[in-house]
Amino acid sequence: MKKAERKNSIINLPKTPTGILGFDEITLGGLPTGRPTLVCGGAGCGKTLFGIEFLVRGATQFNEPGVFMSFEETSEELTINVASLGFDLNDLIKNKKIVLEHVHIERSEIEETGEYDLEALFIRLGYAIDSIGAKRVVLDTIESLFAGLPNQLILRAELRRLFRWLKNKGVTAIITGERGDETLTRQGLEEYVSDCVIMLDHRVTEQTSIRRLRIVKYRGSLHGTNEYPFLIDETGFSVLPVTSLGLEHIVSNERISSGIKELDEMLEGKGYFRGSTVLVSGTAGIGKTSTAAHFAEAACKRGERVLYFCFEESPSQLMRNMLSVGIKLEPWVRKGLLRFQATRPTLYGLEMHLAVTHKYVNEFKPDVVILDPINTFVTGDKEFEVKTLLVRIVDFLKVNQITALFTSLTSSDCRLESSDVGISSLIDTWLLLRDIELNGERNRGVYVLKSRGMANSNQIREFVLTKHGVELRDVYIGANGLLTGSARIAQEALENSAVLTRKHDLELKKREIVRKRREMEAKVETTLADFGSEEAEAIKIIEEEQEIIKQLELDKTEMAKSRKAGIGKIATKTL
Amino acid sequence: MNQMDVNSDIRTKQKPKSGANDKWVLRLYVAGQTPKALTAFANLTKICEEQLKGKYSIEVIDLMKNPQKGAADQIFALPTLVRKLPVPVRKIIGDLSNTERVLIGLDLLPVS
Structure with missing residues (x-):
């Protein structure tokens, strides 16, 4: 119409x-x-x-x-x-x-x-x-x-x-x-x-x-x-x-890796949809930027172009920090696949941000756009405007089949799901990073809050920042709930030792049987040997007896001979 | 008409004061022979004859014929009278029917 x-x-x-x-x-x-x-x-x-x-x-x-x-x-x-x-x-x-x-x-x-x-x-x-x-x-x-x-x-x-x-x-x-x-x-x-x-x-x-x-x-x-x-x-x-723009953009069935193997596994083992909008939200220092950097690196490795808007850190600071978790971004910048745009959100108004985003996206033609983080836009009570701004950015990126990853800082005093400037409805895949405080430790957990169009994992996985980047570990559910950090390690050790004990037991049993078999065999051997000697003795006695009998008969014949009696008649009768 | 006479009396007094023997260069911008243009020209010559007899020149520029000339003197209304000399340049717009205003505009009459 x-x-x-x-x-x-x-x-x-x-x-x-x-x-x-x-x-x-x-x-x-x-x-x-x-x-x-x-x-x-x-x-x-x-x-x-x-x-x-x-x-x-x-x-x-x-x-x-x-x-x-x-x-x-x-x-x-x-x-x-x-x-x-x-x-x-x-x-x-x-x-x-x-x-x-x-x-x-x-x-x-x-x-x-x-x-x-x-x-x-x-x-x-x-x-x-x-x-x-x-x-x-x-x-x-x-x-x-x-x-x-x-x-x-x-x-x-x-x-x-x-x-x-x-x-x-x-x-x-x-x-x-x-x-x-x-x-x-x-x-x-x-x-x-x-x-x-x-x-x-x-x-x-x-x-x-x-x-x-x-x-x-x-x-x-x-x-x-x-x-x-x-x-x-x-x-x-x-x-x-x-x-x-209407909601008429074409969607892609292509899946692209998030850069974190275990995270891909949580998303049907394939990662995000191309052209989808991903939100990574979480409290301060939880690893949102690292997740974003992983994604950027993975995209660059695939030969795609990434436009990274950072609103809190300068590009060089960000690159240095990411190096500490083993993400090397600098080579991609030099290759021209990765571009940073660093501006303070307060530098200009929201619309200007939108316009600048537009301009750079049109200029650079990226496959992936990262906005890190989006909620620095929110100053004062401009939430509605921020939402409109994000709707526009999301729309714009979707139409251009650009995969977008936003990070969002949630303050710890409000509910994690609600605080993300009301844009949850725009988001296709929402990863929630949360801290799990337990046993005097603060550990990171990650779960997929939602992911449109895929059977995502329902697990909360522990999120660990290592020298080789982000790794996700299985979370142990103990009697006191989730186990993370050292509690998880302790639990792991406990489980390991239990397995070890069992193995020992098994070994022991196996050896016992071997021993018993040997014992039994030895017994059989002695019995056989005893029997052998008894048998030999018996045979010997029998032979001796027969010898004696022969001798006796011989003696009888001799006697008969000497008496001149019929030997045959007498012998036959006696025998 | 009475007023005109009054004006001319004052004018005579003023005459030696303003610029004495200077040559007056006036330009009248018009666009074709419109009634307003003709009125303006008639009014102008009348005033000049009365006030500046013998020491003035009037150049009539028809913008219909020479449209490019309008920009030089920043003409936007018609008819416009421009006093090129003596300096400073003065502009009077309209058909010059209000003689008193014209005289004030030409500096031939002090603003009272």
Whole structure:
């Protein structure tokens, strides 16, 4: 439906792209072609710059020359002012891409006598437009006329004529106006320019200034209605239309390692999803940054690009500290795969942070972005704004399929789960690092609070920082609950000794059996030997007996022989 | 008309005071032969004839024909009369129908 509407609006109303980062997105194409647009706002909110950038981008990117009619600054001043933003006006003027026309009105030099009109302004503007074939015009700030000319009646009539004249000329114009007390502009310019009104705002809340842009009206077109933060930096204007994005990003099924083997195991053995958002939260000194650094190192090892925003430590300090747990980040920095962006969160407002994040991400095109930590943003009661900021960052990164890892510090006096600036719903994988205080020790435990789309482990594992990085140990559940640190080691020792004792017992039993068998065998042998000797003796006795019997018979025969009796008869009868 | 006469009386007194023998260079910017332009020119010549007879020159610049000339004198309204000489430069916008204002503008009349 949205698409269809967008199509319609393009057909109905031709638009001129401004080339200003993000602005064309929220206006779905740019400013209305051939119509004047009013840009209003307070002092120093960037009206002039908006106009200048509109012209410069038009001249350089869309080949549409432009005229800048200034009522305040002279051409020289203007050229110098915008040079700081990287625009070379002189060059563009030389190439007939831009004309700067300065209209100087000095009240003290002017005497009004009777009827007049502002035809000369028209002629000058017309001449400037025709001299380079301009398609774009900026009038900055036409309200100066009100200060210079006392006759308001003539002026108002002439302004009305001017805007009609601009429309007839077919130029896309920007008219800037100072904000009034009750009205959009001090002189009620919105009365004349009614096609498109853009409001710029520059607010200071809690000593941080925030620039915002809002499209008050845009006749004949859809547009984003929110207040969009914008910033002005060395490359000009950028508007951040991030919340306009829907939840339509493509998801990846690819899994990437967290850099910690045991942690991967807790996440189905595969690690995070690519393009997901990971939050590592925990109390101070628990190892959040180490977890992040592991992830960064792992990504670099895979040849991916990592953008690391550190808000608390300087890059060199961070690298040194990570070296102590065996994570070497420096080589990756030198290879250009890892880039640090270190800024104090208080340096600029939230929107600026968002914008800076955008800018660097667009510039560096990383696969992984780390924000360490996110809650330093929270100063005072800006929680809601922080949340919006993070939503925008998360959205932005997701759309670009960038895996994001945030660390978040939770203070120990509030519940761990609740304190993370209310962004839990945005997070895909949430690792909670917590300290476990037991037996006079403070140890680290880690568990996966949630992990969308995977069967994650429900275990609390002990988290140990070693010289070779983070290691996760099994946690022992004893009678008194969790055992960590030395209690765990004691428990380990206890278990080890129990196993040892059993082993001993087993050995002993085995030996006993061997011994018994030997005993038995020895007995058998002696019995056999005894038997053998008895047997031999018995045989011997038997043989002797038989000898004796033989001898007796022999003796009988001899006797019979000597008596001359029949030996045979007698022998047979006796035997 | 009565007022005009009163004005001219004062004017005569002022005349030696302001710039004496200096040459007056006046420029009148117009855009085409509009009624306002014609009125302004008529008014101007009348005043000059009365006040600066013989020592003034009027250059009429038509921006319709020479649009680039408007920028040099920072012209934005029409018609505009610019007093180039004597310095300082003065600008008077309008059809010059209010003679008193014109004289004040040209420094021919002290602001009372």
